[in-house]
Amino acid sequence: MSPDTRNVAEMDPLTQTRTAAAAAPSGDLRAEAERALRALVGSDDAALREDQWRAVEALVAERRRALVVQRTGWGKSAVYFVATALLRARGSGPTLIVSPLLALMRDQVAAAGRAGIRAVTVNSANVTEWDQIHAAIAAGEVDVLLCSPERLNNPAFRDEVLPRLAADTGLVVVDEAHCVSDWGHDFRPDYRRIRTLLEDLPRGTPVLATTATANARVSDDVAEQLATDGADVLVLRGALDRDSLRLAVLPRADAATRIAWLADHLGSFSGSGIVYCLTVAMAGEVAEQLRAAGHDVAAYTGQTEPAERERLEADLAANRVRALVATSALGMGFDKPDLAFVVHLGAPSSPIAYYQQIGRAGRALDRADVVLLPGPEDRAIWDYFGSLAFPPEESVRATLAALAEAPDATASTARLETAVDLRRSRLEMMLSVLDVDGAVQRVRGGWRATGAAWAYDAERYERVAQARRAEQAAMEEYERVSDGEPRRAQEDRDSGSERPHREGGHGCRMAFLRAELDDPALEPGWRCGRCDVCVGSWLAPLPTGEEVEEVRARIERPGVEVLPRRQWPTGMAALGLELRGRIAEEERAEPGMALARLDGLGLAARVRDALAPRPDGQEALQVVPADLRPAVRAVLTQWTPGVDGVVLVASERHPALVEHLARGAAGVLGVPVVGQVAAAPGTSAGRHDVNSAQRLASVVRRLELDLAPAARAGLAGKRVLLVDDLTDSGWTLTVAARLLRQAGAAAVTPFVLGMR
Incomplete structure (x- = not known):
């Protein structure tokens, strides 16, 4: 490093910006940038596009923040690797790239290596290397660190590594920056934490955000979030035609x-x-x-x-x-x-x-x-995927209350499942959003309530939902x-889609x-x-x-294996149930069979229709549709589970349908229907869109054996086919099989129409 460069690196950010720009005239800097580009792409005649050069100049000479919205394949990664090479040559610290996917990280590490840039990544696939990587960062041996947005909120990384990076980094890059925008909370909530990272950067630290998939609304939103403390943001948007x-x-x-x-x-x-x-x-x-x-x-x-x-x-x-x-x-x-x-x-x-x-x-x-x-x-x-958006306010409040009441206001995700009715993935997504909003904090072993006031932003969530509906209509x-076809169809207007007309x-x-x-x-x-x-x-x-x-004929070939549950959820004691560890083999169901997966092809559409809710005033389907009966018969005869009798799970949604399916299965197999597993008096089916612990607790409290005395007496040593309409979490089949096994059944094999 030259003495001049060392002096520049030691100056305050504003003086450093002016001095660096003066020390590297535009022509010389561009020539240096294109030499770095040629090393990166391995071509002696490579040249920067005008907007690539404008972005590099803004980052290196002007120490600005920039948003680059350019089509896929335009060369956005070249901008930040060239800028990294130039900044490192001038004594700047390493570049931090927040990157969303492992495939992207692997490609970027390989590209950096071609240009002589030492790049490393911290992600879920290289856990055993994290300590070594953190040590290399501290020793100044890393030019580029790539990490996922979730890594920014890992307690050890956030508290021990990130502060050093924020203080010393020479460039921050936010790749696929459209995820920062409002609609991105469904995809990667921790992308919204990047704004906090940017606020903690020393003044004059250049920042680059890149994406190929941002309309004007998203671009404006991302640029606004980059402009912390009034920072000047250069926005470069290019033509999106892909002429190939x-x-x-x-x-x-x-x-x-x-x-x-x-x-x-x-x-x-x-x-x-x-x-x-x-x-x-x-x-x-x-x-x-x-x-x-x-x-x-x-x-x-x-x-x-x-x-x-x-x-x-x-x-x-x-x-x-x-x-x-x-x-x-x-x-x-x-x-x-x-x-x-x-x-x-x-x-x-x-x-x-x-x-x-x-x-x-x-x-x-x-x-x-x-x-x-x-x-x-x-x-x-x-x-279906839209239904997995941010949960309703009552679920959020229940989560915050459960955290506040936990010892030290801290609880694991598994512990929270016993108090909140959200599925694990949706609960974790919600907690990540609450973390970004400051209401909770991720800590070792779980989550902690911060006690900070938090408001449910219903207007924002509805705005996201409206944008989603408009995009579906588009x-x-x-x-x-x-x-010659009108751009906006009457059916869109009838559906209430609020889409602006675009020329x-x-x-x-x-x-x-x-x-x-x-x-x-x-x-x-x-x-x-x-x-x-x-x-x-x-x-x-x-x-x-x-x-x-x-x-x-091939895709409608019926039969999908239903694997039995083998482990009880964690923390069931908190719900008053002494169920823990592995499910005892002598109480477990056998592998079963479903006619089709609901999210699959072939028979899936007909099974979905058979199980779909009927319009108000119409009863649920009373019988197995005629066009599904050959598939039922084929599965039962080809699978040949070898049973002595059939037990059905009494259904609130499709009682006649399940009874018809059970009697049909019994007829195919030549065995009797010997009874049912039914709801205890005064109980209801409960919700299905809840987490594993809550669903199990509801099922255990609801189901009981409903067998005639002779059937119960003759159950010992018998093999049972357990028939239901649909399996989702698997807990209804698990609990029903356990009841039958505890009553003496030698084996219980599930058979259902659909599997979700």
């Missing part, structure tokens, strides 16, 4: 038709790509069907193990597979410049999410194909874009997406000249007839 992408939409169709089309035409796409599905179950089933049709594909979801995810990403990057059939878990951060196609079997819930996902394709290709095959189940899936509108999207799919993202470069009347609306469809029509029926 060729967009098309096929008519809405059922799953069998869409899979048949894809199985026939996957081979016609060049290169390798991604097939997106809306649920984990769908991704697995579609991958299975495509493999059966001879395609080399694999499923990739949020339930895929981290090591397997990394292997699958590498396989796709090296074209060792034709496609990954993925949920949105394969999204932000996956970088394959020659990804040749993206197909969606089912539409994402917003044009913003859709643009982000299709942006994986065509970064280094002249053409990449993007095809949407929407399904009739899309809106139901959107509604996604359905995208499907209908055609030359520029009429008659072109890419123009529609650019308009939805408020692309500042979109000119009135612009058309891409590539999509199926601009030039006509180049896709084969959806199939009919025999090939569809062959797929339908």
